[in-house]
Amino acid sequence: MVDIPYDRIADIPPAEVPDVELYHPRSWWTRYVFSQDAKVIAVQYALTASAIGLVALVLSWLMRLQLGFPGTFSFIDANQYLQFITMHGMIMVIYLLTALFLGGFGNYLIPLMVGARDMVFPYVNMLSYWVYLLAVLVLASTFFVPGGPTGAGWTLYPPQAILSGTPGQDWGIILMMSSLILFIIGFTMGGLNYVVTVLQARTRGMTLMRLPLTVWGIFTATVMALLAFPALFVASVMLLLDRLLGTSFFMPSLVEMGTLSKYGGGSPLLFQHLFWFFGHPEVYIVALPAFGIVSDLISTHARKNIFGYRMMVWAIVAIGALSFIVWAHHMYVSGMFPQFGYFFATTTLIIAIPTAIKVYNWVLTLWRGDIHLRVPMLFALGFIITFVNGGLTGLFLGNVVVDVPLSDTMFVVAHFHMVMGVAPIMVVLGAIYHWYPKVTGRMLNDALGKFHFWVTFLGAYLIFFPMHYLGLLGVPRRYFELGDAAFIPPSAHSLNAFISVVALTVGFSQMVFLFNLAWSLFKGEASGGNPWRATTLEWQTPETPPGHGNWGKELPVVYRWAYDYSVPGAEQDFIPQNQPPAATRVVQGAAS
C-alpha cells in the first residue's frame, strides 16, 4: 500500500459564512424552558406533539369502542362521536405529524446535519415553539368549553361547520379556527428558520448534493408548508368571520332550524378549494420528511450507499412541485365540471412516477446490502411495505370513476390511514429508535423495541386491511352507528368488533414504547457518540448529547457525500462526511 499525500487539504478555502455569535443561556430557565437552542426546542416540540397525540390516540379508542360495540357504552353519544372524529383527525395530521416532523426532527437534525451551530434566528425559533404550544392549549381547551369541541369533521366544511345542530357550534369551532391560525403563525416562524438555515448556514464543503436526504425531505416539505399553510390561514380567517361577524364568504342562503338564516350567496366550494389547496400538499409535508429519514435509516442499517441519490433528490423536488396541482382530487363528488376531474386524476397519477422511483431506490439500496435488522431498520422496512400498500389504494381513489362509489366509505379511511397515518408513524418511531442515542446518550431497550415493532406493524395491518373490505361493502365513514342497512351483512359487524379489539391492543402496546423511553433515559446502555457507525455529521459531534453550539471550537469541514458505506478497500465500512480524503486515498493509490 502506498500512502499518497493529498496536499490540497491544506488549501481549504476560508469560510465564506462567518461563524455566528451564539446566544448563551445564563440560567436554568433560559437553558431548558425559554431556550433558544434548537435541540431543546426540538425536544419541547416533540414532547408537546406526543402529548396531544396521545389525546388523539385515546379519542380513536373511544371511536373504536362505539364502532365495534354499538349501544354498549352509554357515555358515548352521537355528538361526542363526531367530536372525537374531528379532533382525532385534526390533531393527528397537524398538531402531531406536522409539528413532530418539522418542529421536532427539523429542529434537532437540520443544524447538526448541515454542520451549523444552531438555527439562524434562534429567538424566532423559540417564539415558534411557544406559539405552537399556545395553539395546542387553545385546541385542548375546546374539550372544556360549553358545547365541547367542534364535530364538523377534520375538513370543517361550511355550511354545516358553523350551523346550529353541529356539535361545538358555540365555542368549539371558534377556538378550532383560532388555534389553526396560531399554529400557522408559529409554524411560519419555525419554517423561516429551517429554510434559511439550510440555504445559508451549511458548513464548508456541505454542498446541496452532499446533504443527507433527511435534510432534503425536511427542507422541501418546509418550503411546501410555507406556501400551503397560507391557504388554510385564509380559509380559517374567512370562516371565522362568517361565524363571528355574519359575513357570507362561504355561507349560502339557507334555512336553519326552520328559519331563513342571515347568510346568503356564499360559496361552500370556495372553502373546499382553499382547504384542499392546503390539504393535499399537507400529505406530502408529512410524507417528504418521512421519505428522507427512511432513506437514511435504510442506508445506515444496510451498510450501503443509497441507490440513485440524485434521482432521490429530484424525486423529492418533483413530488413537492406536483403536489400543488392535484388538490381537487379530494373534490370529485363536489359537483365540479367533470373535465376538471380528469385533469386532476392525470396529475394525481403522475405523482406515482417519482414516488415509485423512490420505492425502487429503497428496495435497490437493500439489494445485497449488509442488512442489520435492528429496530430502526424494522420500522423502515415496515414503512416501505405500508407506504406501497397505501399508495396502491391511492391509485384506485385517484381515478374519478372508481372514487365516486368509494367516496365517504371506510375504504377511504383505510387508504389514508395506511399512507399518511401508519406509514409516517412507522418512520417517526424508527427515527426515535435511531436518534434517541444521540439525544440522550443512551440506547433504547432492544427487546422491548422489537416487541413494540411487531405488535404495531402486525396490528396496523389487522386493523386497516379489513377496513378496505368494509369500504368495498359500502360501509360509510363518520357514522355513529350502522343500524340495520340491508347491504351490510352481520359479518361486517363482527369484523368491526375484531378491528376494535386489535386497535385497543395496538394502542396499549404503545405504552411499552413510552415505558422504554422513560426507562432507557436512566437505565439504558450507554451509546457512545456513533452507535450505528453512521456517516452523517450529527454522529460526529465532540460530545453526546451534543453541547451548546454543537461543534466545540471548530466547525466541521465536509469532504464527501453522506453515504460512503462499505467503500471497497476502506478501513471501516463507513467514512464520516468530515473525514479528509488522505485517510482513504491509501488504497486508491495502490490500485492505480
Added chain:
Amino acid sequence: MSAIILFLAVIAIIAGWWLSQQRLTAKPWLEEGPVGDFPGSDAMTWPAAKIGLGVFLAVASCLFVLFISAYSMRMNVVDWRALPVPRLLWLNTGVLVLSSVALQWSYVAARRDDAEGVMIGLLAGGASAVIFLAGQLLAWQQLNAAGYFVASNPANSFFYLLTAVHGLHLTGGLVALGRTSAKVWRSSKIADVRLSVELCAIYWHFLLLVWLVLLGLLTGWTDDFVNICRQLLS
C-alpha cells in the same frame, strides 16, 4: 384559483432557476475532497436576515394572492355589489408612497454613513405609516357611517378584510422599524444598522406594491385585466 396557480408558477420558475445553479446533476459519490474542488454550490453568502426576509415576502405574497383568488371567485356570484371606494383612500395611498420614499431616503443615507439622514428617514417613514393606518381606520368609519357594514355584502366584507390584513402587516413592520430606530439611536456606527434599514425599506416597498394591487382590485381598475386573463385561461 388561477391567480395562485400563476403565482406558484412564478415561484417555481425562481426555484427552478436557483436549483439549476446548484449542480443538481453532480455525482456526489465521485466528488471526494474539499469544497474548493467543486465550485458553484456553496452556502449562500447573503446575510441570513436578508434571505429570511426574502422567504417571508414569498409567504406573505402567497397569502395575499390567495385572498385575491378567493376575491375573484366570490365576486362572480350574483349577490356581489361593488362598494364605492372612499376618496380618502387616494390620500392614504399618497401617504404610503411618501412612507416608502422616506425609507428609501433613509437607506441611501445609511449607505453614505449619514446618521442624521437615516434617523430623519426612519422617523418620517414611521410617522407617515402611522398616518396611513389612521387614514385606513377613518375610511372604515366613513364606510360604516354610509351604511356599508362588514356583513351586508361580500364586497364590503372583502374590503374590510383585505385592508385589515394589509394594515396588520404594516403594523408588524412598524415594530421592526421601531427596533431599527432604537438601534440607530444607540449605535454610533451606521455600518451596524445598514442592513436593518435596508430590510425595512424592502419590506415597505413590498407593502406599497401589495397595497397598489389591492387598490386596483378594490376600485375595479383591474377588472378588465382579470377578465382578459380569465378568457385566456378558458
